[in-house]
Structures are given as structure tokens and as C-alpha cells.
Amino acid sequence: MKPRSDGERREQEGRERVRQIRGLVWLAAAAIVFAVARAGVHRVFTTGWWRVW
Numbered sequence: 001m002k003p004r005s006d007g008e009r010r011e012q013e014g015r016e017r018v019r020q021i022r023g024l025v026w027l028a029a030a031a032i033v034f035a036v037a038r039a040g041v042h043r044v045f046t047t048g049w050w051r052v053w
Helices: 006-039
Strands: none
Touching: none
């Protein structure tokens, strides 16, 4: 097996990082969907929730 070049290794690490970020976004979306399904939209996103930030 030939050793990987530095460029190939960087490219593979970049693809892995994209997959990790995509997985975290999916996990966050699933948590929000679960919270809304369990408690309801009006309890999860109360009136004026965007003003807190």
C-alpha cells in the first residue's frame, strides 16, 4: 500500500469535517423536531423568543 500524499490526507480530513458538521446539524434539527412534537410549538417557541437574542 502506497503512503498517502499530504494533499490526499488534507482532502480526506476536509470531507470528514463536512460529514461531522452535517451530522451535528441533523442532530440539532432532530432535537428541535422532537421538542416540538413532544411539547407543541407554542411551548417551545414562546411569544417573543427571538427578542432574547
